[in-house]
Amino acid sequence: MEHIAEWALNAARMRGASYAEARLVDDRNRALATKNGKIGSASDSESMGVGVRVIAAGGWGFAATEDLTQRGIELCASHAVEIAKASARVKEQELRLVAEPPALVTWSSRYEVDPFTTSVEENLDLLLRVDAELRSVSGITLAETNMNFRRYEQWFWNSEGSRIHQTRITSGAGYAAYSFAGSEIQKRSYPNSFGGQWQNKGYELVRELNLLENARRIAEECVALHSAPQCPQGRTAVILDSSQLGLQIHESVGHPIELDRVLGMEANFAGTSFLTLEKLNALRYGSELVNVVADATEAHGPGLGTFAYDDEGVQAQCVPIITRGLFTGYLSSRDTAEKIGRTRSGGHMRAENWNRVPIVRMTNVSILPGEKPLSLQQLISDTDDGILMQTNRSWSIDDKRYNFQFGCEIGWEIKAGKLGRMLKNPSYSGITTEFWNSMDAICGPEEWVLWGTPNCGKGQPQQVMGTGHGASPARFRNVRIGSAYSGS
Amino acid sequence: MFDQSKAHDVFDRIKKHSTADDVEVLIVGGRNALTRFANNTITQNVAEENYEISVRTVVDGRTARATTNKFDDESLRRVVQASERLAKVQDADPDLLPIVTVAEATGGNAPAAIPSRHFARTVAVGPQERASGVESMVAVAHKHGHTSAGVYAVSEHVEALLNSRGVSAWHTQSHAEVSVTMLARDSSGWQKSNSPDVDQIDPARLAEVAAEKASSSAGPKEIPPGKYTVIFEPSAVQDIVGFMFWDFSGLSLLDQRSFLTDRVGKKLFGDNISVYDDVYHPLQSGAPFDGEGVRRARVELIRNGVVRNLVYSRGSAARMCKTELAAQAGDVRATGHGFPLPNEMGEAPLNIVFAGDGAAKSVDQMVAETERGILVTRLWYIREVDPYEKIVTGMTRDGTFLVENGKVRNGLLNFRFNQSLPEMLSNVEAMGEPVRASGEESFDMVVPAMKVRDFNFTEVTKF
Numbered sequence: 001m002e003h004i005a006e007w008a009l010n011a012a013r014m015r016g017a018s019y020a021e022a023r024l025v026d027d028r029n030r031a032l033a034t035k036n037g038k039i040g041s042a043s044d045s046e047s048m049g050v051g052v053r054v055i056a057a058g059g060w061g062f063a064a065t066e067d068l069t070q071r072g073i074e075l076c077a078s079h080a081v082e083i084a085k086a087s088a089r090v091k092e093q094e095l096r097l098v099a100e101p102p103a104l105v106t107w108s109s110r111y112e113v114d115p116f117t118t119s120v121e122e123n124l125d126l127l128l129r130v131d132a133e134l135r136s137v138s139g140i141t142l143a144e145t146n147m148n149f150r151r152y153e154q155w156f157w158n159s160e161g162s163r164i165h166q167t168r169i170t171s172g173a174g175y176a177a178y179s180f181a182g183s184e185i186q187k188r189s190y191p192n193s194f195g196g197q198w199q200n201k202g203y204e205l206v207r208e209l210n211l212l213e214n215a216r217r218i219a220e221e222c223v224a225l226h227s228a229p230q231c232p233q234g235r236t237a238v239i240l241d242s243s244q245l246g247l248q249i250h251e252s253v254g255h256p257i258e259l260d261r262v263l264g265m266e267a268n269f270a271g272t273s274f275l276t277l278e279k280l281n282a283l284r285y286g287s288e289l290v291n292v293v294a295d296a297t298e299a300h301g302p303g304l305g306t307f308a309y310d311d312e313g314v315q316a317q318c319v320p321i322i323t324r325g326l327f328t329g330y331l332s333s334r335d336t337a338e339k340i341g342r343t344r345s346g347g348h349m350r351a352e353n354w355n356r357v358p359i360v361r362m363t364n365v366s367i368l369p370g371e372k373p374l375s376l377q378q379l380i381s382d383t384d385d386g387i388l389m390q391t392n393r394s395w396s397i398d399d400k401r402y403n404f405q406f407g408c409e410i411g412w413e414i415k416a417g418k419l420g421r422m423l424k425n426p427s428y429s430g431i432t433t434e435f436w437n438s439m440d441a442i443c444g445p446e447e448w449v450l451w452g453t454p455n456c457g458k459g460q461p462q463q464v465m466g467t468g469h470g471a472s473p474a475r476f477r478n479v480r481i482g483s484a485y486s487g488s
Numbered sequence: 489m490f491d492q493s494k495a496h497d498v499f500d501r502i503k504k505h506s507t508a509d510d511v512e513v514l515i516v517g518g519r520n521a522l523t524r525f526a527n528n529t530i531t532q533n534v535a536e537e538n539y540e541i542s543v544r545t546v547v548d549g550r551t552a553r554a555t556t557n558k559f560d561d562e563s564l565r566r567v568v569q570a571s572e573r574l575a576k577v578q579d580a581d582p583d584l585l586p587i588v589t590v591a592e593a594t595g596g597n598a599p600a601a602i603p604s605r606h607f608a609r610t611v612a613v614g615p616q617e618r619a620s621g622v623e624s625m626v627a628v629a630h631k632h633g634h635t636s637a638g639v640y641a642v643s644e645h646v647e648a649l650l651n652s653r654g655v656s657a658w659h660t661q662s663h664a665e666v667s668v669t670m671l672a673r674d675s676s677g678w679q680k681s682n683s684p685d686v687d688q689i690d691p692a693r694l695a696e697v698a699a700e701k702a703s704s705s706a707g708p709k710e711i712p713p714g715k716y717t718v719i720f721e722p723s724a725v726q727d728i729v730g731f732m733f734w735d736f737s738g739l740s741l742l743d744q745r746s747f748l749t750d751r752v753g754k755k756l757f758g759d760n761i762s763v764y765d766d767v768y769h770p771l772q773s774g775a776p777f778d779g780e781g782v783r784r785a786r787v788e789l790i791r792n793g794v795v796r797n798l799v800y801s802r803g804s805a806a807r808m809c810k811t812e813l814a815a816q817a818g819d820v821r822a823t824g825h826g827f828p829l830p831n832e833m834g835e836a837p838l839n840i841v842f843a844g845d846g847a848a849k850s851v852d853q854m855v856a857e858t859e860r861g862i863l864v865t866r867l868w869y870i871r872e873v874d875p876y877e878k879i880v881t882g883m884t885r886d887g888t889f890l891v892e893n894g895k896v897r898n899g900l901l902n903f904r905f906n907q908s909l910p911e912m913l914s915n916v917e918a919m920g921e922p923v924r925a926s927g928e929e930s931f932d933m934v935v936p937a938m939k940v941r942d943f944n945f946t947e948v949t950k951f
Contacts, residue, residue, distance in 0.1 A: 045555035086615035180744035
């Protein structure tokens with residue numbers, strides 16, 4: 001692969017690039033799905049190509065090609081330089097990168113069983129058994145299951161001497177049951193919506209999820225929702241399960257801390273952020289119990305945001321984001337870090353694939369568990385009056401990441417420390433900082449799960465990225481609930 | 489750029505490698521370039537070229553797909569083998585239809601050709617011309633004392649479908665798109681336009697409108713949430729109504745996941761709502777064939793508020809005909825709206841055209857006839873809250889205004905809405921001329937501006 005780097009970097013230098021990097025990616029995917037007892041889809045895909053990013057005349061340029069011949073690579077690099085020079089025509093700010101030492105690294109995410117070595121028959125058999133179990137519950141009108149594997153191998157070279165070879169194996173699996181009756185469609189998912197659980201693991205993840213063992217419960221809950229009372233409207237204490245809290249972190253912490261948004265670079269599409277620069281180390285983001293990190297290191301776990309180096313060659317790090325409730329950090333790239341006077345990027349630049357330019361993305365943005373053991377059951381016992389909400393159904397937040405509303409698949413009334421009636425269509429809403437400041441309890445490490453969100457969309461052209469979010473169930477006081485159904 | 493002769497060459501090589509009963513090849517790809525700017529500076533500038541060969545094989549009533557972007561013989565052999573291997577491990581599917589024939593692909597669905605959607609001028613736009621377009625928008629920002637952000641993008645796209653029963657479908661088109669946001673101290677404005685023909689887009693004009701919106705919404709005031717008469721610009725209409733058209737699908741009805749379950753033939757919307765799916769409309773876009781190569785039909789979805797028809801792939805139509813639902817599902821036939829097989833989604837109408845009600849009013853006229861209401865430029869982060877009541881939530885953004893006594897008074901802090909779409913489209917008091925609109929939340933459509941009474945804003949945000 002070294003020769004491809006030489007072609008790209010030499011061509012870029014010769015055309016006038018002051019900085020150049022090339023990323024070659026070999027990407028392989030498998031997607032299996034069932035629907036109501038039949039194969040819904042079965043597909044394999046592979047994609048290989050190279051993306052060249054350069055700075056020339058003080059502007060950024062990026063070009064990508066599937067043509068891996070010397071001529072193809074050199075044309076691509078030349079095109080990138082031509083684009084960069086055009087970029088330099090329109091600028092009010094100088095482009096500079098903070099330093100990053102060159103790295104010579106080969107790294108692979110950890111896995112026990114390469115999922116591509118498992119038999120498709122075995123994979124489909126498991127999914128079909130789950131599917132049958134879901135539909136064995138009277139009232140289930142639609143059952144869907146899925147299993148997805150990815151092997152993503154990348155070679156990164158830059159003109160500063162970095163040579164980084166990384167391979168990530170990712171697995172994901174889950175299912176959903178639907179029930180239509182009367183004038184309602186209800187849905188329950190396991191172990192999470194968005195296709196279940198996703199991690200940088202091998203087939204062992206599928207085995208750990210106990211998919212079949214949970215299918216009947218999930219289907220029964222789905223059908224029972226039809227006769228459950230509607231989630232009331234008002235204000236109360238809310239306990240979020242760890243998967244929903246993971247998405248709450250994603251939307252109301254992960255996105256607003258992206259420096260490109262803060263600096264206005266996403267103003268036209270993904271939006272800006274309420275976390276303007278003067279708020280760093282000054283804003284009371286949450287209560288004293290709120291500790292959030294953006295941790296891409298392997299020590300944090302096999303999240304979809306775990307790697308050794310980001311896609312501009314910066315080493316994976318753990319960046320404190322909220323420390324005992326105080327806002328303490330942003331997600332950065334080498335150029336955005338320079339704009340706010342940092343000496344090093346936090347390493348958050350990631351590209352969807354070889355044909356997309358890296359942009360600032362979440363790694364594993366996780367809330368740390370409570371320091372003392374506290375189970376979900378104990379947290380419920382400690383709650384006089386409130387609602388437990390589980391599994392995301394809808395999510396929306398404004399373009400500064402301030403006003404949010406989430407719907408969950410299922411809710412449970414809490415009265416006098418005990419779970420009571422099931423509640424359907426639960427939703428809650430609020431303002432980001434008010435919400436995090438209302439957190440008064442979080443479960444301990446034994447309840448902490450690192451969830452994978454495989455479908456985070458950002459950028460133009462849009463890029464889909466996997467992110468990780470670790471969370472334990474937590475309680476929030478005086479939360480507005482039920483407004484999603486008001487007036488309709 | 490990929491041409492038809494190269495597509496046939498690839499298909500011939502794939503056929504040689506295949507031992508399946510039937511084989512179908514979908515070739516999709518093209519060239520894309522996009523210049524992004526923010527803070528009056530170009531911040532990202534990209535170009536790519538990529539083509540994917542997607543092979544579907546059919547073996548004894550079983551099917552699977554494999555995809556690659558490598559065109560060498562060894563890669564083509566491997567992709568065929570991967571597809572066949574995945575197909576062979578499945579149980580036979582009694583509902584799987586044979587690969588489509590030429591007669592099936594072209595029969596019945598009347599119009600023969602779409603207007604040309606490929607413009608050499610658009611394809612020829614390079615980075616310097618894109619930079620010039622950005623410069624013109626930044627100049628407008630400077631003139632108004634604003635900060636600008638946006639994109640100027642061009643692309644050329646090819647889509648080919650060939651199968652072992654002689655079907656050979658080919659579509660190529662160009663696309664240009666400009667969007668711009670103008671940021672002021674405490675307000676903003678936005679505009680977006682796209683077309684296959686770059687000369688139909690005027691970046692500076694879009695920037696002027698966005699700048700005017702940013703200026704006139706400065707110092708936004710807060711009014712409480714509640715039900716208001718709301719005037720939606722076409723982009724906002726497109727972004728919100730787009731969430732219901734995925735349900736106008738035969739398979740969605742069979743799955744009982746559509747809000748139209750038990751409702752086809754019933755009046756769900758106001759008399760003034762009539763909607764077609766029409767890929768042949770001059771303001772529409774896309775290929776005139778579906779994921780199996782079947783020619784698309786023009787389908788009447790809603791007439792005067794009554795849901796008349798759904799769209800179908802071949803498989804969904806055949807399955808529907810075997811059920812009791814067929815009697816209440818409108819005209820059941822393959823309409824050329826299927827996604828590439830195998831898939832779980834079935835089909836969807838993606839060329840939505842609102843008919844208008846014959847009494848088109850401009851947004852200015854709607855404002856002039858409104859005693860008290862809210863003018864909305866753009867909606868954001870719309871998601872479905874309830875799949876059967878079709879309640880959706882989302883936020884206003886980049887230009888929300890109070891209208892009083894027939895005039896735009898001032899900017900407003902942004903709202904969150906929770907709104908049932910059938911209810912919204914039963915409360916449309918006035919409509920504009922349908923135009924090609926483009927947003928960020930849904931696919932492009934031909935939709936009018938709308939004035940809607942009793943639109944349900946549930947919260948107000950702090951900016």
